[in-house]
Amino acid sequence: MTRFKIGDRVWLFNGQRNGRAFGTAAEYIALAEQLVTPLPDHLSFAEGATLGIPAMTAWCSLFADGPIVGKTVLVTGGAGAVGHYAVQLAKWGGAQVIATVSSAMKGEQARQAGADLVVNYRDEDVIARAMAFTGGRGVDHVVDVDFGGNIATTLKLMAMNSTIAVYATNGNRTPVVPMRELMEKCINLRSLVLFALPPALLAAAQADITKWLAAGPRIHNIAAQFALSDTAQAHLAVEKGDKLGTVIVDCAR
Numbered sequence: 001m002t003r004f005k006i007g008d009r010v011w012l013f014n015g016q017r018n019g020r021a022f023g024t025a026a027e028y029i030a031l032a033e034q035l036v037t038p039l040p041d042h043l044s045f046a047e048g049a050t051l052g053i054p055a056m057t058a059w060c061s062l063f064a065d066g067p068i069v070g071k072t073v074l075v076t077g078g079a080g081a082v083g084h085y086a087v088q089l090a091k092w093g094g095a096q097v098i099a100t101v102s103s104a105m106k107g108e109q110a111r112q113a114g115a116d117l118v119v120n121y122r123d124e125d126v127i128a129r130a131m132a133f134t135g136g137r138g139v140d141h142v143v144d145v146d147f148g149g150n151i152a153t154t155l156k157l158m159a160m161n162s163t164i165a166v167y168a169t170n171g172n173r174t175p176v177v178p179m180r181e182l183m184e185k186c187i188n189l190r191s192l193v194l195f196a197l198p199p200a201l202l203a204a205a206q207a208d209i210t211k212w213l214a215a216g217p218r219i220h221n222i223a224a225q226f227a228l229s230d231t232a233q234a235h236l237a238v239e240k241g242d243k244l245g246t247v248i249v250d251c252a253r
Helices: 045-049 052-063 081-092 104-113 126-133 147-157 179-184 199-214 228-239
Strands: 010-012 036-038 072-076 096-101 117-120 139-144 158-166 188-191 222-227 246-250
Touching: 010 045, 036 199, 045 222, 045 246, 052 081, 052 139, 052 158, 052 199, 072 081, 072 147, 081 096, 081 104, 081 139, 081 199, 096 104, 096 126, 104 117, 117 126, 126 147, 139 147, 147 158, 222 228, 228 246
Parallel strands: 072 096, 072 139, 096 117, 139 158, 158 188, 222 246
Antiparallel strands: 010 036
């Protein structure tokens, strides 16, 4: 027995993790049922396509270790695909949110998502701004897009008994982990990659994201849409590095 029928609207994640060479860039794919979630009627298919890995990664980065209500969360890359959802989900989860960005345009995106404080790390002192915002206590939870590139800064703004949730480390792929400094503040280092997380946690993420989508209007940033025949151009748009939102391949076009 399946919980879906032909014609149901859905969103999905981990479409490439079954050994499929081209992920979801196809007219039809087969997926394990647990990777598929009903898509609310008020969302377009393009908006649903922005959820997947970004929203699931954001949720798991925030809630894998429990509730965040009343905490201060720092989202690095607050206008990125994961970061933009992390800001929205953190606010929904009852946290105060700081977002770091690299431009004024991205700063506006983070503010629209609900960030209480936006810091442009290119020309502002992230540590000073974060510590002032928290009254000198530091932040409780970090959702980090670049652990290796950020750790020197991150360590200086963490509160006691806090958590750094790491889902990428592209700036420095083999960073030195400063264990003594982490230990002295009892900082929990939570590393994650979506396909390896426990099924129960992923199911909780799907259920909570469904509740979040139903609880109010959300922002789903679509940077560009390409036809299936233009998939190579879609990849080039991503690799260019200046997109704001998610690049969509539309199999119906």
